[in-house]
Amino acid sequence: LETVPTIKRLRGKAEAIRAAELDKAMGKLGDGLTKKQMKAVEELSRGIVNKLLHGPMQALRSDGTDPSEVGETLVNMHALEKMFDLKNQNVPQRGGRK
């Protein structure tokens, strides 16, 4: 269960990247898009993030009964925290700096 907050942080990080890139793109696309087109662009951004991060998020879940599986999940957690620089992200339980 200790890997659960990491899923939230990873989702938060990905969402921040997605929203920033989508904003940038929408600025360049201008107002000429139809609602349907805007939805397609938004779905593009979500689709890429979801497909890329499904594996890493899944790697943070284990049913907690098999000890070796739990160990692997913890290794994955530490690896992902470091790779995605998730430690400094604001999460209530840790009370760290923003």
Next chain:
Amino acid sequence: LETVPTIKRLRGKAEAIRAAELDKAMGKLGDGLTKKQMKAVEELSRGIVNKLLHGPMQALRSDGTDPSEVGETLVNMHALEKMFDLKNQNVPQRGGRK
């Protein structure tokens, strides 16, 4: 250096996802887009992938002198291979099934 092929596989996996989602989006967007708009959509897809994967790719590089750093890089490699399901990807050196 043994982590190098993993970078290629990770890039390949991400590019396949990006290209498929971009294709899907372009189909929905129709032919009404200007060249500039198409470029913005394409840049959106690249921006998300690059920003998301820079950390994991960086985690596969170490200068190979500090033994503990090398060890960590190998741990990252195994974690990423599994998380992103990179083992079954086609890479010449491994000669595996596609």
Next chain:
Amino acid sequence: ASLDELKKALREGRALLKVETPAAYAEAEKVFNKALMLSRMQGDQVQIRRATRGLAASKRGLGDTKGSIVFLKEVLDISRQLGDRTGDTDALGNIADLYTEIGDLENAGKYYDEYLDALNDEMST
């Protein structure tokens, strides 16, 4: 006329959410409550779901984590009745995030599992 009013309320509520200030969230909550009432009068489940989603986001913005979870579960219920799971993946992920925020990691894990299953279904279609 009532349908126009409903659509206007939903639009206004979504715009308020983007302001991201406590006052705007409070105003959004009012507007979405009105939208919920109007959509119930219309008996349109899809619009009811939209208003409920707006209320969940308003509550979250106001720091009412548990309130937000209640509305998001309501969203899942409506989807089940409608037989249309659009947006459920997002709702599941958000419920899990909210449970994480209040330290209920047991429920968070349960909802992340449902979220990952839903993502997986989306990916294979």
Next chain:
Amino acid sequence: ASLDELKKALREGRALLKVETPAAYAEAEKVFNKALMLSRMQGDQVQIRRATRGLAASKRGLGDTKGSIVFLKEVLDISRQLGDRTGDTDALGNIADLYTEIGDLENAGKYYDEYLDALNDEMST
């Protein structure tokens, strides 16, 4: 007229690359060679770079890994002369991929490092 011919060749070459068959890659190589000649006549470095990129992609499609690397390094040289690094990140990543393919992991690692640095620069601007 020659500029039109050049642009047409570049367009045709790119379309051929998308076909992804050996015959199309061979044809693309011819077309990009023509584009390279035309762009040199124009003395337009940006167009020369485009043609060179096309040649690198054609070579790669034809399985000529080393040939592809040569053209991609040429692309980097042109960029340096132009003082315009557009597309260099991509070229660096591709060079590293190609070195990986031929088992030269030393050079692959070197180019991945440059690629990651370039990505980092892109991200901070």
